[in-house]
Amino acid sequence: MSIPKPATNENNPFLWQKVLDTIPDPFFAQDSDGAIIAANDSAAKLFGVDRVAQLIGNSSFPYLVPELRALVERTEPVESLGEADSSQSSEIAVQFPDGTRTFEFKQNRLIDDTGNMIGTATLAKDITKNVEDKLQIELEREQLKTLIDNIPDPVFFKDTESRYLNGNAMFATCLRANSIEDVVGKTDFDFFDYDLARSFREDEKKIMESGVGVTQEEINISPDDKVRDYQTTKTPIFGSDSDSPIGLVGIARDITELKTAREELRTRATELSKTLDKLKYAQSQLVQSEKMASLGVLTAGIAHEINNPINFVYAGVHSIAKDFEDVRAVFKKTEQLPEAENPKLAIEELDQLKKEVGFHEAFTAIDETLVDIRLGAKRITEIVSGLSKFSRLGQESWDVTNLHEDIEGVLVLLKNKTKNNIRIERDFDPNLPALVCFPSKLNQALMNLISNAIDAIDDGPGKGCIRITTQAKEKTVVVSIADDGMGMEDNVKAKVFDPFFTTKRVGKGTGLGLAITYSIIQDHGGRISLESESGKGSVFTLEIPIEQNTEESQNSKPL
Numbered sequence: 001m002s003i004p005k006p007a008t009n010e011n012n013p014f015l016w017q018k019v020l021d022t023i024p025d026p027f028f029a030q031d032s033d034g035a036i037i038a039a040n041d042s043a044a045k046l047f048g049v050d051r052v053a054q055l056i057g058n059s060s061f062p063y064l065v066p067e068l069r070a071l072v073e074r075t076e077p078v079e080s081l082g083e084a085d086s087s088q089s090s091e092i093a094v095q096f097p098d099g100t101r102t103f104e105f106k107q108n109r110l111i112d113d114t115g116n117m118i119g120t121a122t123l124a125k126d127i128t129k130n131v132e133d134k135l136q137i138e139l140e141r142e143q144l145k146t147l148i149d150n151i152p153d154p155v156f157f158k159d160t161e162s163r164y165l166n167g168n169a170m171f172a173t174c175l176r177a178n179s180i181e182d183v184v185g186k187t188d189f190d191f192f193d194y195d196l197a198r199s200f201r202e203d204e205k206k207i208m209e210s211g212v213g214v215t216q217e218e219i220n221i222s223p224d225d226k227v228r229d230y231q232t233t234k235t236p237i238f239g240s241d242s243d244s245p246i247g248l249v250g251i252a253r254d255i256t257e258l259k260t261a262r263e264e265l266r267t268r269a270t271e272l273s274k275t276l277d278k279l280k281y282a283q284s285q286l287v288q289s290e291k292m293a294s295l296g297v298l299t300a301g302i303a304h305e306i307n308n309p310i311n312f313v314y315a316g317v318h319s320i321a322k323d324f325e326d327v328r329a330v331f332k333k334t335e336q337l338p339e340a341e342n343p344k345l346a347i348e349e350l351d352q353l354k355k356e357v358g359f360h361e362a363f364t365a366i367d368e369t370l371v372d373i374r375l376g377a378k379r380i381t382e383i384v385s386g387l388s389k390f391s392r393l394g395q396e397s398w399d400v401t402n403l404h405e406d407i408e409g410v411l412v413l414l415k416n417k418t419k420n421n422i423r424i425e426r427d428f429d430p431n432l433p434a435l436v437c438f439p440s441k442l443n444q445a446l447m448n449l450i451s452n453a454i455d456a457i458d459d460g461p462g463k464g465c466i467r468i469t470t471q472a473k474e475k476t477v478v479v480s481i482a483d484d485g486m487g488m489e490d491n492v493k494a495k496v497f498d499p500f501f502t503t504k505r506v507g508k509g510t511g512l513g514l515a516i517t518y519s520i521i522q523d524h525g526g527r528i529s530l531e532s533e534s535g536k537g538s539v540f541t542l543e544i545p546i547e548q549n550t551e552e553s554q555n556s557k558p559l
């Protein structure tokens with residue numbers, strides 16, 4: 001079956017109507033009186049009728065919106081439309097049941113073979129989307145402009161030749177221009193002195209060449225004629241399809257206050273650091289005086305302690321001297337023997353003298369006294385070595401120490417405090433490794449803890465025991481000092497490490513001992529903990545790392 005071909009001559013109105021209906025945009029033609037002579041389906045919809053036939057011959061459309069009506073209903077002769085080859089276009093919004101659509105109407109003249117105008121042909125293009133897009137773009141542009149204008153900082157745009165393209169209101173004000181329109185097209189040479197303008201231009205050339213923005217501080221005159229500091233950021237702008245910048249955007253922020261505040265902060269920081277130094281100094285003075293105070297408390301005891309062995313030594317020396325005198329008398333008599341006229345008598349007299357002075361006993365007495373003297377001297381040496389160990393004068397650096405020796409040294413110094421009523425028990429780990437520490441500081445900590453334990457027994461039951469335990473545990477040494485003294489109530493326990501907290505009478509305690517001990521242990525990267533029960537006793541436990549990163553902490557010596 002062959003498909004019939006439509007007749008292609010002008011007498012086939014059906015074909016022409018079909019062709020017209022394929023045009024998606026409304027199209028209609030009018031004769032010189034304004035009567036519609038041809039239209040398509042879209043035009044029928046535009047005119048609000050169902051079929052094209054309802055339009056044909058019609059020249060009056062009272063129901064149309066006035067603008068469209070004015071376009072379609074001819075009130076003047078068609079010739080008044082102007083030149084034959086010109087067309088007129090207008091934008092008209094038309095109401096449809098499903099909303100408003102905007103059309104661009106293009107009206108062309110219809111000219112016959114002889115050149116006479118016989119009517120018009122109108123094509124309406126639906127530009128609703130374009131109009132909406134345009135409105136959206138305008139809205140966005142307005143929003144952007146409002147936004148930029150409301151930025152309190154001056155903002156400007158320049159082209160590749162550093163000519164101003166745009167800017168915000170603040171920028172115009174900064175340049176003392178009435179509006180940004182007075183700035184557009186000009187360059188910095190129109191506003192700033194030559195050198196400054198040239199430096200700006202050179203900076204911007206570099207930005208254009210490198211495509212990399214810069215931020216720098218500049219000094220400039222503000223709108224209120226004051227010299228102010230600005231931080232200006234210039235960023236290149238790239239077009240959507242270009243690799244090199246097509247201009248730049250600059251934002252200048254007034255940082256005068258910020259700089260002043262920064263300066264102020266710097267001054268404050270320096271002041272603070274000075275105050276901190278002073279505080280540190282005061283603290284070290286306090287620590288020193290605490291140490292001196294505890295030394296002071298000890299001095300009396302130590303003097304007494306040294307006095308005893310010294311008396312021993314003196315008494316010994318005295319008794320040896322006396323024994324020697326007797327021995328010397330015997331020797332003298334012995335020496336005279338060979339010259340004696342009556343040797344027998346002389347020997348009897350010598351035996352008599354020996355008996356009298358207790359010659360043989362004298363040797364035993366000298367031996368015994370020598371033992372006493374040695375003992376006394378040893379005790380003095382112990383005390384002196386304990387003292388020097390405690391203070392390790394001049395030694396303010398990390399060193400390896402034998403903790404057990406240090407504890408013994410402290411105990412020697414405290415001996416006169418513990419004497420009769422306090423028993424010291426040692427539970428020392430025989431494998432305790434040597435410790436890297438600040439020995440004099442650690443001794444001070446041990447002294448504070450043991451002194452407190454002694455006080456807790458003296459002020460409590462009056463008699464008791466202090467048990468000192470050492471133990472190597474992984475990378476730490478654990479030392480605990482336990483006493484069965486008066487113990488602490490919870491409210492005391494909560495405050496013991498506070499500086500100046502003391503329950504002791506004025507003159508006896510400064511309340512700094514444990515605060516200092518705490519900071520010493522902290523400086524060693526260690527920990528101190530406390531268990532105590534009122535009436536039963538207390539245990540202070542130290543955990544101290546065996547090794548120290550002495551290089552890193554070289555500058556942070558403990559107090």
Ligand SMILES: Nc1ncnc2c1ncn2[C@@H]1O[C@H](COP(=O)(O)OP(=O)(O)OP(=O)(O)O)[C@@H](O)[C@H]1O
Pocket residue numbers: 290448452453456483485486487488492496501502503504508509510511512513514515537538
């Ligand atoms: N082992 C202990 N048993 C009971 N109470 C203790 C013990 N150790 C410390 N305290 C309490 O903690 C307080 C603070 O101790 P700290 O060593 O800091 O100061 P202090 O001994 O009073 O004075 P100082 O400055 O002379 O050492 C003590 O006054 C005491 O009340």
Ligand SMILES: [Mg+2]
Pocket residue numbers: 448451452509513514
């Ligand atoms: Mg104390």
